[in-house]
Amino acid sequence: MSILAIISSLFLPALISCILLFALYKKVDAYGAFTEGGKEGIRLSISLLPFLLGMLVAINILRASGFLDAFNHALAPILSFFSLPPDLLPLMLIRPISGSASLGMLADLTATYGPEHFISRAAAIIQGSTDTTLYVLTVYFGAVGIKKMGRALSIGLLADVAGMTIAIIITIWYFS
Known part of the structure; x- marks a missing residue:
């Protein structure tokens, strides 16, 4: 077993021990704080x-x-003008809405074309370089009661378009 494997296997127990020792030093009831956090997590869920x-119904x-x-x-004609495969469009549309749906589409594209195909590689890079903007806004902004989210939506979708564009450019540049 390498030294790196030993360190990585001991990292989490060491981190928990440090947290418990710090709680003991500050005279904080760590177990009580842990259970309170669990109760808050259930209420938030x-x-x-x-x-x-x-969101699931809309998707x-x-x-x-x-x-x-x-x-x-x-x-399809517009995409072919830019030499983009039309098979990437559903992923590009669903990605800002749902992470699990876009992950399913990525798995389907990879199963259809294979992991070495341009479409699979571009889809994987799109998946990793964008976020589920509408999901984040709906769930997290809704949970804290924020009603005006127009600017956040605009910026988030613009960041998604930029991420998708750069993902395709990187795929063409790196894998061509």
């Missing part, structure tokens, strides 16, 4: 449930209605 349910409606397929078909 229950308050987030309606927002999560709304399933988009998928089941055939909107994504129609949109993909309509934009």
Whole structure:
């Protein structure tokens, strides 16, 4: 066993020990604080449930209605002008909405084309360089009661478009 493997296996127990020793030094009831945090986590999860349910219903409606397929078909000529594969468009549309749905699309693209194909590589880089903007805004802003999120939405979606653009440029540059 290498020294790095030993250090990495001991890191988490050492971190927990340091936290407990610091709590002991500060005379804080660590177990009580831990259980209070757990109670707050459960309350937060229950308050987030309606927002999560709304997002899941909206995503399933988009998928089941055939909107994504129609949109993909309509934009295929524009994508071909920029030499972009139309198979990436559904991932690019779903990624700002749902991380799990976009991860499923990434797995499907990788299974269809193989891990060495341009589409699979670009999809993986898009997945890693963008965020689930609408999900984050809906769940976290909704949980704390923020109603005006227009600017955050604009900036978040602009960052997603920039991330997707750079992901494709990097894929072309690095893997071509």
